[in-house]
Amino acid sequence: MTYLESLRRALHTILADDPRALLLGEDILDPYGGAFKVTQGLSTRFPDRVFTTPISEAAIVGVSVGLALRGWRPIAEIMFGDFVTLAADQLINHAAKYAAMYNGQVRVPLVVRTPMGGGRGYGPTHSQSLERLFFGIPHLTVLAPAHVHDAGALLLAAAAAEGPVLFVENKLLYPQPLLLGAGAGVLRRSERVDAYGYPVVRLANYAAREQPDVTIAAYGGMSRLLVEVLARLAAEEVRVLAVLPTCISPLDEAPLAAAAGESGRLLLVEESQAAFGWGAEVAARLLAAPVGAPGAQLRLARLGAQPTVIPAARELEDAVLVTAAAVEEALLALLRI
């Protein structure tokens, strides 16, 4: 099953199981079924609960907030993650505010799904990873499945959450088969949950009795690169432990710290620019550990996109975004220090 199929099935399950669940978004009706086809089949099966909308991202989220306040469980789709800027006010000043500012007397159980990421040559306004805007916003959860997670199960969890969730999908992962179960190809896969109850997956390219040489942490679309790099480095007998959380904000650093501690070296990779990104918070938490504690000994590096627009031309896009080659190079560099 692909990442996309898993998400689509989850939407079917959610709407089938919960009569209060609703879908809203642009072009989500059949036969089109959404720009990336994640909502296919749903309007046919649940015609009264799937709403195609005008091109009004602020209102899509704003209407969903109103529905959630009044007892429904809306799931909104923003066609491209780049357009969440238009819904930033509704997410930050409305969805994330009501429960706390009304002293806990209301809930806003809302999921905003959106695909982020580049690599498809869509150019500067259709390729970004703008979930970063919402990191650390109180009372807003940012979830992002990679293809080593049960993406659909995570969406079910998002839909069951009490508060608003920004659910970040990845365009290049849509066609990827999920890598689940104990054996994900040549890689050993294991799963645990973080303090918030969301899954964290570990992938190892070495035997169970061995120790990793280096650890790499990433989320979302970066899993595509990690799986490739781990497989390649296995051949070169570089033992790599990858750790992939699904709850990006708020951050539980413990599973990442544990994985990093096993090798003493951590590479943090993210698709957006590294500066002020996810890895910054992970690094700050892990490294600010008391001197003498294992964290303080960590050798750590970060990798992200170049700090500019994401070009449309393929070669330029590759030069700006993180590639598997860049990940491998950064890992090997980290091993040398």
Add this chain to the structure above:
Amino acid sequence: MTYLESLRRALHTILADDPRALLLGEDILDPYGGAFKVTQGLSTRFPDRVFTTPISEAAIVGVSVGLALRGWRPIAEIMFGDFVTLAADQLINHAAKYAAMYNGQVRVPLVVRTPMGGGRGYGPTHSQSLERLFFGIPHLTVLAPAHVHDAGALLLAAAAAEGPVLFVENKLLYPQPLLLGAGAGVLRRSERVDAYGYPVVRLANYAAREQPDVTIAAYGGMSRLLVEVLARLAAEEVRVLAVLPTCISPLDEAPLAAAAGESGRLLLVEESQAAFGWGAEVAARLLAAPVGAPGAQLRLARLGAQPTVIPAARELEDAVLVTAAAVEEALLALLRI
């Protein structure tokens, strides 16, 4: 001269010196002169270049972008920083994109001024420090004067910049007298510039021949607390070095690293929640230094708001936001580890 007067004078200078400079914003005409009075006198003196606008934050910034693209130098005011969410799309997908995505063939010299910060009992939607949304956005500069900087001079620099600038003012600083010159009360003040040419101020509460026990880094409205805490701790003979940059993003960590290195202990304070904030990036850069380098030995802590809404009630607001007492406590705790 107060922080507010300094900013107001700078606006007068900008409009007087550059016939292409324009002002746009809500309620900025005389006699009102803006909700916080920063634009007072300008519409009287430059009636053709000061535009009061409808309550249309997206268009205020969007129109400014168009003006900047076509050769003018607009300075837009967003009445409360909380409303920049409404202009996020124009800032991120328009202002910050055009120059790079058109291959350097245009410029967007635009300043968006806005007051951030709490402490006035304005409640959850009028007290935030949302500049964090724009940290790390390529080609967008975030500047924030504290009252130990020449706020007006910084605004002049922002207006002279080639690309878009988010200029973050602070509500509680408006009435504060600027602390400039070598002696800022009991504190020794010195100034240098960062790699981007923007000022970084150092304040010391000890004699020139002494070394600090601890370093504290912060920006914007936090300067109010720092000045208070440094003065108080001087009495207790705790030597504190404070370092306050004005260019918040992109970040040049060198002046902060140097100041931190002098004491080996660094407290990072910001008004917003610390998680995924400014201090995270500072910490990540300073601590990820190669093991053995001075940075790696740093004892570091962060302090920010509690991760929830900013309540209206004074006591609750104090409990959520950073106070001078909390800064002092965190400094003393850092001295003990």
Add this chain to the structure above:
Amino acid sequence: MTDTLEHSFYAQMTLIRQTEQAFFDLYSRGLMAGTVHTSIGQEACAVGVVAALDKQRDVIFSSHRAHGHYLAYCDDVEGLVAELLGRHTGVVGGIGGTQHLHKHNLYTNGIQGGIVPNAVGAALAEKLAGSGAIVTVFVGDGTLGQGVVYESMNLAALWALPLLFVLEDNRYAQSTPSRLEHAGRLADRPRAFGIATLDLSGADAAAQEPQQALGVDEIYTAACTAVAHVRTHTAPFFLALRTYRLAPHSKGDDVRDPAELAAAWAGDPLARLAQQLAPAVCAALDAAAARRVQAAIDAALAAPPQLINAFAQRAGWSPWQPL
């Protein structure tokens, strides 16, 4: 208009007036902090519209100038006063304050325009639930500057939602007269989206001479028509009301022409309503309201200090552990 109704209107309007006047007083005595936006002069809009609603099931959204809507809706002067005084006995525990109120089916938020799509969502919620309830959203003339208001009008009309837009057109946004904010006639905007509209705003945006604010009886009658339309047709309606803000935008920040203000005070809808009633009745209602407001203030001021712990727990952080 029955006698009882007019008494009730007067009772509500004087309660709102006195509550908000008390807020100014509390500020000047240093007992209140933050900001406040009073609806002094606009009470008739709140009272006349809310009287036409079914308070058991209907839903209300409002924004920064909502005390009147709040009191007309739930009469909870105690919860409101305590909220503005920052007490944990406030309706939202002192967290929201003046701009962020919630009780039963009433919700306010201080971001201009942002509540409007929320109200659309609430209207869709009621329509889907088949509850028969309708949603009312109060907006000011200045708030029509926000783009999301038009996204919302479009959706409300497109999806035939039971949503009543009430425009309180007081001809100013903060310090700025409407003619510097808006082109065209405001009521033409909902019409362009196919929304049935009743324009009692009395003038287009460019008109200069002040006009009299509508009285509560006119507003009530219009609101009954509007509500009936929304409920019967399950379709949106836009009711534009001419009103005037007699007090400053918030506190002391008034730059309007004193002559204009004086003329508006001379047409104060509360005073006009008083002239229709027996002086003794008014005096009794005024006194009753005054007693309630004073009692609410006394109770709030006597309330124990903030329960930081309880708030922290609900908000998900611990007040005793630094981040």
Add this chain to the structure above:
Amino acid sequence: MTDTLEHSFYAQMTLIRQTEQAFFDLYSRGLMAGTVHTSIGQEACAVGVVAALDKQRDVIFSSHRAHGHYLAYCDDVEGLVAELLGRHTGVVGGIGGTQHLHKHNLYTNGIQGGIVPNAVGAALAEKLAGSGAIVTVFVGDGTLGQGVVYESMNLAALWALPLLFVLEDNRYAQSTPSRLEHAGRLADRPRAFGIATLDLSGADAAAQEPQQALGVDEIYTAACTAVAHVRTHTAPFFLALRTYRLAPHSKGDDVRDPAELAAAWAGDPLARLAQQLAPAVCAALDAAAARRVQAAIDAALAAPPQLINAFAQRAGWSPWQPL
């Protein structure tokens, strides 16, 4: 309509048509990546409107479906083809790609609606400069879903800016027919803001039966009126044009009724224009366009690889140093 004008229109329209058809071909041959939105069927809007402008000084904003506007404005097929092929010889060096074009006074961006306030700003810029130039912004029917478009209409009217809105009403936004997106008649919206409007969209949003796309001569005539209004009165104008997109929204994603599509092809404005001209003339113009397109493709494909260094330098990072 003079002969020369019609020849020129045909020459431009066939150039646009053939350029965009070549794009589909280049995609299917794997030579192009990313996405593309062609204006096949809508060329008349671009050509007819731009012909009414003063290309020396006027300013144009457009969005995702802008190849036609681009070619009608600057005839730079070479820069456009190279841009879509991701070559550094592209008009913006391969960085922007199909949705993010800029040459002289033309600007496009792929965020629906976001360019509209930028166009308002540009119109204010020209008005302040006293240049006599006007600004034209092309929007699709779907784009009227964006709130900022209304903020922009209000400002353009309020400040009397020389801004021409051109609505290319092709009755669809991506896969969604206009009647599922919009309430009321689109042209009533600018009117509500007091913007002079010429509605040639032919129908309100709810109408079902397909109508014929406007021909280039009708569009040109209307655009001349519109442009004259904007330039003479220094005031905005809204021109609503009935058109039809004959190709998919982007590539292969067409779910429209084949019968509707066939009927639309039968009314193809390019073919209709051809019927007014001598076949030999058309054939010669077609052939000339084909040669130019092929030459542009050949040149682009032969262009040296991307100049990453140059881009990196301009963008402020070094391709040789990791962050």
